[in-house]
Amino acid sequence: MPAPASDRAPAIFDLWKWSWVAAMVVGVLTWGLMFYAAWRFRRSSKNLVPVQTRYNLPLEIFYTIAPILMVIVFFFHTVNTQNTVLEMKDDPDLVVDVVGQQWSWTFNYSEQGEGGTTPYVVGTTADRPKLVLPVDRTVEFRLHSPDVIHSFMIDAFLMKMDVIPGRVNEFQATPTKVGEFRGKCFELCGVYHSRMLFDVEVVSGAEYDAYLAELQENPDNVAKAPVLGGSAVNTQPGLDDGDAEGDHQ
Numbered sequence: 001m002p003a004p005a006s007d008r009a010p011a012i013f014d015l016w017k018w019s020w021v022a023a024m025v026v027g028v029l030t031w032g033l034m035f036y037a038a039w040r041f042r043r044s045s046k047n048l049v050p051v052q053t054r055y056n057l058p059l060e061i062f063y064t065i066a067p068i069l070m071v072i073v074f075f076f077h078t079v080n081t082q083n084t085v086l087e088m089k090d091d092p093d094l095v096v097d098v099v100g101q102q103w104s105w106t107f108n109y110s111e112q113g114e115g116g117t118t119p120y121v122v123g124t125t126a127d128r129p130k131l132v133l134p135v136d137r138t139v140e141f142r143l144h145s146p147d148v149i150h151s152f153m154i155d156a157f158l159m160k161m162d163v164i165p166g167r168v169n170e171f172q173a174t175p176t177k178v179g180e181f182r183g184k185c186f187e188l189c190g191v192y193h194s195r196m197l198f199d200v201e202v203v204s205g206a207e208y209d210a211y212l213a214e215l216q217e218n219p220d221n222v223a224k225a226p227v228l229g230g231s232a233v234n235t236q237p238g239l240d241d242g243d244a245e246g247d248h249q
C-alpha cells in the first residue's frame, strides 16, 4: 500500500490493515484446529474405525453464528469508513472537474482562473497529463465521462471512484503531503485503457497559485467554463491540428 497522502486515506488504510489482521487471526485459528484435529484423531490402528459423529448441534450453531458475526463486524467498519471517506463539506477550497475520456484525462481547475475562467489541461495517450493540487486545501473532485465508464484514482489517496457517463460522481479530499504521486484509470475502458495514466503533484498553496497563473498564459489552456468532454475535448485548440501532438486516438 502506498503511504496515505490525503486526509481520507488513513481511514481506508486502517480498514484494510485491520481486515487483514482479522482474517489472519481467523485463518490461523482455523488452520490450527484443522491440523490439530487431523493429528489428534488420526487412525491409530489399522482395524479400528474411528467414532463416526454425525450431528453436533452446539458446534453447528457455532459455525453458523461465528461467520455471521464476522460479516456484521466487517460491514459495520466498512460503512463507517465509507461515511468518513465520502463526507462532503459545503465549501470546498477548490473544485476540479475531472473528465475521463477514451483514453486520457482532462483536468479543469474550475472557475479558478482570472475573471472566473477555467484553466485546464487535456492529456492524450502519447502525452500524459499532470494534475497539480495544493496541499492542505480541500479539493472537490467532480467526475465526468463523455463515453464509457472509467475509474479515477490517485494511488496515494487510497480510494478510487467510477467515472460514469450521464452522471457526476463527486468526492472531496485534502492532500496532506507535498510530493509527486501517480494516478490512473482503474476500469478497463477500451483498447488504450493502459495509457490512461496521469501524474499528480501536490505543492504548496503559493506554488499552486503560480502554476495556475502560468497555465493561463497559454490561451489554449483557458476556457470560459469547465471543458466536460465529448467532442469538446477533441476539438480543443492545439489538439486537432494534426501537428506535434501526434498520436491521440
Ligand SMILES: [Cu+2]
Residues within 6 Å of the ligand: 100, 149, 150, 151, 185, 186, 187, 188, 189, 193, 196
Ligand atoms: Cu479509462
